Amino acid sequence: xxxxxxxxxxxxxxxxxxxxxxxxxxxxxxxxxxxxxxxxxxxxxxxxxxxxxxxxxxxxxxxxxxxxxxxxxxxxxxxxxxxxxxxxxxxxxxxxxxxxxxxxxxxxxxxxxxxxxxxxxxxxxxxxxxxxxxxxxxxxxxxxxxxxxxxxx
Amino acid sequence: xxxxxxxxxxxxxxxxxxxxxxxxxxxxxxxxxxxxxxxxxxxxxxxxxxxxxxxxxxxxxxxxxxxxxxxxxxxxxxxxxxxxxxxxxxxxxxxxxxxxxxxxxxxxxxxxxxxxxxxxxxxxxxxxxxxxxxxxxxxxxxxxxxxxxxxxxxxxxxxxxxxxxxxxxxxxxxxxxxxxxxxxxxxxxxxxxxxxxxxxxxxxxxxxxxxxxxxxxxxxxxxxxxxxxxxxxxxxxxxxxxxxxxxxxxxxxxxxxxxxxxxxxxxxxxxxxxxxxxxxxxxxxxxxxxxxxx
Amino acid sequence: xxxxxxxxxxxxxxxxxxxxxxxxxxxxxxxxxxxxxxxxxxxxxxxxxxxxxxxxxxxxxxxxxxxxxxxxxxxxxxxxxxxxxxxxxxxxxxxxxxxxxxxxxxxxxxxxxxxxxxxxxxxxxxxxxxxxxxxxxxxxxxxxxxxxxxxxxxxxxxxxxxxxxxxxxxxxxxxxxxxxxxxxxxxxxxxxxxxxxxxxxxxxxxxxxxxxxxxxxxxxxxxxxxxxxxxxxxxxxxxxxxxxxxxxxxxxxxxxxxxxxxxxxxxxxxxxxxxxxxxxxxxxxxxxxxxxxxxxxxxxxxxxxxxxxxxxxxxxxxxxxxxxxxxxxxxxxxxxxxxxxxxxxxxxxxxxxxxxxxxxxx
Numbered sequence: 001x002x003x004x005x006x007x008x009x010x011x012x013x014x015x016x017x018x019x020x021x022x023x024x025x026x027x028x029x030x031x032x033x034x035x036x037x038x039x040x041x042x043x044x045x046x047x048x049x050x051x052x053x054x055x056x057x058x059x060x061x062x063x064x065x066x067x068x069x070x071x072x073x074x075x076x077x078x079x080x081x082x083x084x085x086x087x088x089x090x091x092x093x094x095x096x097x098x099x100x101x102x103x104x105x106x107x108x109x110x111x112x113x114x115x116x117x118x119x120x121x122x123x124x125x126x127x128x129x130x131x132x133x134x135x136x137x138x139x140x141x142x143x144x145x146x147x148x149x150x151x152x153x
Numbered sequence: 154x155x156x157x158x159x160x161x162x163x164x165x166x167x168x169x170x171x172x173x174x175x176x177x178x179x180x181x182x183x184x185x186x187x188x189x190x191x192x193x194x195x196x197x198x199x200x201x202x203x204x205x206x207x208x209x210x211x212x213x214x215x216x217x218x219x220x221x222x223x224x225x226x227x228x229x230x231x232x233x234x235x236x237x238x239x240x241x242x243x244x245x246x247x248x249x250x251x252x253x254x255x256x257x258x259x260x261x262x263x264x265x266x267x268x269x270x271x272x273x274x275x276x277x278x279x280x281x282x283x284x285x286x287x288x289x290x291x292x293x294x295x296x297x298x299x300x301x302x303x304x305x306x307x308x309x310x311x312x313x314x315x316x317x318x319x320x321x322x323x324x325x326x327x328x329x330x331x332x333x334x335x336x337x338x339x340x341x342x343x344x345x346x347x348x349x350x351x352x353x354x355x356x357x358x359x360x361x362x363x364x365x366x367x368x369x370x371x372x373x374x375x376x377x378x379x380x381x382x383x384x385x386x387x388x389x390x391x392x393x394x395x396x397x398x399x400x401x402x403x404x405x406x407x408x409x410x411x412x413x414x415x416x417x418x419x420x421x422x423x424x425x426x427x428x429x430x431x432x433x434x435x436x437x438x439x440x441x442x443x444x445x446x447x
Numbered sequence: 448x449x450x451x452x453x454x455x456x457x458x459x460x461x462x463x464x465x466x467x468x469x470x471x472x473x474x475x476x477x478x479x480x481x482x483x484x485x486x487x488x489x490x491x492x493x494x495x496x497x498x499x500x501x502x503x504x505x506x507x508x509x510x511x512x513x514x515x516x517x518x519x520x521x522x523x524x525x526x527x528x529x530x531x532x533x534x535x536x537x538x539x540x541x542x543x544x545x546x547x548x549x550x551x552x553x554x555x556x557x558x559x560x561x562x563x564x565x566x567x568x569x570x571x572x573x574x575x576x577x578x579x580x581x582x583x584x585x586x587x588x589x590x591x592x593x594x595x596x597x598x599x600x601x602x603x604x605x606x607x608x609x610x611x612x613x614x615x616x617x618x619x620x621x622x623x624x625x626x627x628x629x630x631x632x633x634x635x636x637x638x639x640x641x642x643x644x645x646x647x648x649x650x651x652x653x654x655x656x657x658x659x660x661x662x663x664x665x666x667x668x669x670x671x672x673x674x675x676x677x678x679x680x681x682x683x684x685x686x687x688x689x690x691x692x693x694x695x696x697x698x699x700x701x702x703x704x705x706x707x708x709x710x711x712x713x714x715x716x717x718x719x720x721x722x723x724x725x726x727x728x729x730x731x732x733x734x735x736x737x738x739x740x741x742x743x744x745x746x747x748x749x750x751x752x753x754x755x756x757x758x759x760x761x762x763x764x765x766x767x768x769x770x771x772x773x774x775x776x777x778x779x780x781x782x783x784x785x786x787x788x789x790x791x792x793x794x795x796x797x798x799x800x801x802x803x804x805x806x807x808x809x
Contacts, residue, residue, distance in 0.1 A: 007411045334569075
């Protein structure tokens with residue numbers, strides 16, 4: 001039985017840098033594998049909706065008719081199941097966490113070319129005007145972001 | 154101590170002690186954090202805490218609780234003023250005891266089970282340190298011939314040279330008075346404990362802010378007790394006393410971080426053992442020195 | 448006639464890690480009776496199994512509890528693999544054991560910190576958790592999550608740890624051992640800690656057996672039972688495994704058992720890293736459990752023996768999934784130790800069973 005058993009370690013701590021970091025004054029540190037948020041390369045996505053069926057948090061909604069893939073990043077629990085089951089490997093997990101926001105919002109990506117028939121090569125041109133049915137509207141285009149960002153989408 | 158010196162002491166202590174206490178408490182938190190490997194809060198965090206508490210809504214279970222705490226604060230200020238004006242040490246000791254008693258009554262008045270248990274533990278704490286704290290003026294009288302604190306400034310040698318064991322005893326109970334492990338049974342500043350927040354469980358808002366300010370005044374006063382042992386009739390005495398007080402405070406922080414909280418039986422037993430030991434041997438040494446060497 | 452006060456301990460209490468309610472009947476500072484009440488964190492997760500694909504459900508089992516997270520996903524996966532007759536590749540089995548043993552190290556370090564906090568030794572609490580951060584960093588680098596790993600799935604594991612990374616992990620663990628030994632020394636030999644731990648919550652070997660206690664709680668009273676000795680999964684590769692047992696039966700013994708189990712886990716990880724085979728990481732599980740099939744599985748979680756039961760009904764939703772957690776088993780013993788103890792010992796008695804109320808109530 002003795003006393004002051006922890007004093008040596010405490011005094012050593014005085015000489016070292018603190019083990020804690022003042023976040024958010026100093027930015028968070030991530031590893032390459034950190035599960036932060038999901039991004040989708042919409043050009044590769046075939047809107048098969050396997051990811052929606054397998055999501056345990058029901059955070060994904062895929063609408064093949066409208067060509068949209070929606071994720072609610074605040075419902076997502078970053079389990080990575082969607083990334084693993086995606087047949088075209090268009091889904092990826094990025095390290096940064098979703099930023100805090102005052103209101104939950106969805107993040108929707110729109111498939112650039114409407115799926116008219118069969119396969120379509122990636123990044124191909126829009127179909128010719130003559131191929132469209134008369135009177136059909138061009139689908140609304142959301143401005144595509146440069147690269148998926150952390151806030152909103 | 155004259156009326157003028159008392160008035161001067163009241164104003165000086167009343168205004169300077171909370172500043173000093175706040176800085177000491179803030180430094181305590183930063184040093185504790187660094188000892189534990191953390192960064193720690195800003196230095197003025199205790200001030201921010203008190204300001205926040207003062208701004209809170211008034212919620213009291215019992216209307217007199219705030220009044221008792223206010224009395225405790227006023228008595229602590231009076232005690233400190235008398236001490237630093239050079240007044241009677243016995244009066245100081247008893248005024249502080251009365252202040253603690255009002256603190257205990259405030260906790261009992263809330264009639265909540267946690268606060269009652271905390272108050273009971275506070276009473277046991279008082280029992281454990283009172284003997285030593287009362288012996289301190291008695292030995293001071295043996296060494297200087299008067300209970301007046303101002304007599305320390307006309308000594309030839311600092312009291313520590315004649316009653317070192319009483320200083321050791323005082324250090325032992327200072328841990329209890331400053332509310333640090335291993336003897337922080339009733340109200341600990343940080344660690345989680347089974348009594349939620351012990352004696353201050355039912356205190357919030359303005360009342361809790363006054364408790365914190367009382368703690369600042371008491372810290373300065375108790376460090377004054379310790380510094381008294383290092384003061385004598387030399388121009389450097391006050392500087393040495395101040396440095397001694399700061400060193401003792403640092404030592405208390407290290408002790409706080411090296412011990413778990415013990416149960417009340419151990420605290421009571423050890424405190425009385427140390428008190429009796431230091432008293433007996435100090436009496437013997439003082440009598441021996443007086444009879445054979447003077 | 449002494450006055451009886453009734454103190455409501457919990458569900459919110461700074462010293463409890465999880466919500467548990469106890470009505471403590473006190474006489475001055477002595478507990479005369481303790482009446483427990485659970486149910487504050489019941490989320491109906493066992494009912495949710497009827498609504499989630501059995502392969503996706505593994506992500507829900509790992510969220511039953513934050514501390515034994517990987518253990519539950521492992522137990523669930525093992526049960527479904529038993530149910531459907533799936534053979535897990537050997538490398539996956541060893542990786543699972545490595546993660547589970549790391550999970551045990553982090554859980555025991557967390558518990559040691561909470562114990563120190565309960566008896567007012569805040570510094571020791573911070574040091575234990577500072578060491579625990581290194582384990583959480585290992586988790587983040589290998590799986591991407593610090594607490595919820597999402598590493599286990601039905602049929603194997605989700606990602607690999609390269610052999611070089613495995614050696615790096617062993618290196619980190621070895622670097623931890625010196626500081627860890629200082630902490631264990633404080634727990635076991637410091638006088639103020641001994642004042643709080645010795646003789647607290649004594650349970651004799653017969654009483655422990657009568658109350659059917661499991662895990663370190665039982666091993667501290669001399670019962671040498673550990674599911675890992677049966678050599679399931681990756682544990683079969685170990686050359687020898689002896690459970691850590693203590694005889695004193697009080698809080699001190701339970702602290703000693705858990706402190707030594709950390710060192711034992713580090714040894715297990717070291718041995719397995721040398722013996723890990725190469726191979727696949729998981730097998731694809733197709734189809735659904737056959738109607739009427741049942742399977743059970745046992746696992747030695749950090750808190751004790753955990754028992755899993757699954758029943759299939761032919762669809763991709765299970766008809767029943769039940770977990771009997773170690774804390775649920777130990778609550779009876781805990782209530783017994785609370786009778787007649789000092790009030791200052793109440794948090795210690797509760798903590799020495801390592802209560803994981805989230806697991807108990809799911």
